[in-house]
Amino acid sequence: MAEETQEPAEVGRFGWGTDPEGNGSSCGRPTDVRSGVRSSAGLRWRMRAKRTGMTGIGSVIRALAHVVAGILVVWILLDLFGANTGNNVVSWFHTAADWLAAWSRGLFEVSNHTVQVLLDYGIPAVVYAIIGNVLGRRSRITAS
Incomplete structure (x- = not known):
């Protein structure tokens, strides 16, 4: 059986990707595409930069x-x-x-x-x- 690979939804450190388990769901938080860990740090910084x-x-x-x-x-x-x-x-x-x-x-x-x-x-x-x-x-x- 061929091994499945999952491509990240977006290129970049904090892209809007799918969850690390690969079930295709995204709960609205950006995924660190390098480690697969969900993080909102990048999003918070961008939103604060826009707001201020x-x-x-x-x-x-x-x-x-x-x-x-x-x-x-x-x-x-x-x-x-x-x-x-x-x-x-x-x-x-x-x-x-x-x-x-x-x-x-x-x-x-x-x-x-x-x-x-x-x-x-x-x-x-x-x-x-x-x-x-x-x-x-x-x-x-x-x-x-």
Whole structure:
């Protein structure tokens, strides 16, 4: 009698295959086609990636927006804590924050230095984070 071999339903580590016993049933969980063990780890990761939007170009857009907002927040903290502007690192953050917030500096004039710094650099940090999240989510929707 010829020996029967069962081909996996899908090629890949976590494919949607039949059960290891070979009776053709699939209970909705992916089968590890190398070992025949049912596992939902790969499926959970893919579903979480889709749900949180961490797929493709959307995650890159969001990450860049958060880095830009982070630069602005670091400068706000450095300025409010009175960091030495002669330091190269502090100077770099100051130059980068000035360039990133050029469109909003002086938008509101207040006499308190702390409030002025928060308005001048905090508004663009929030705007960049919001725009980055919206664009990241939109690119995920259009790519799906």
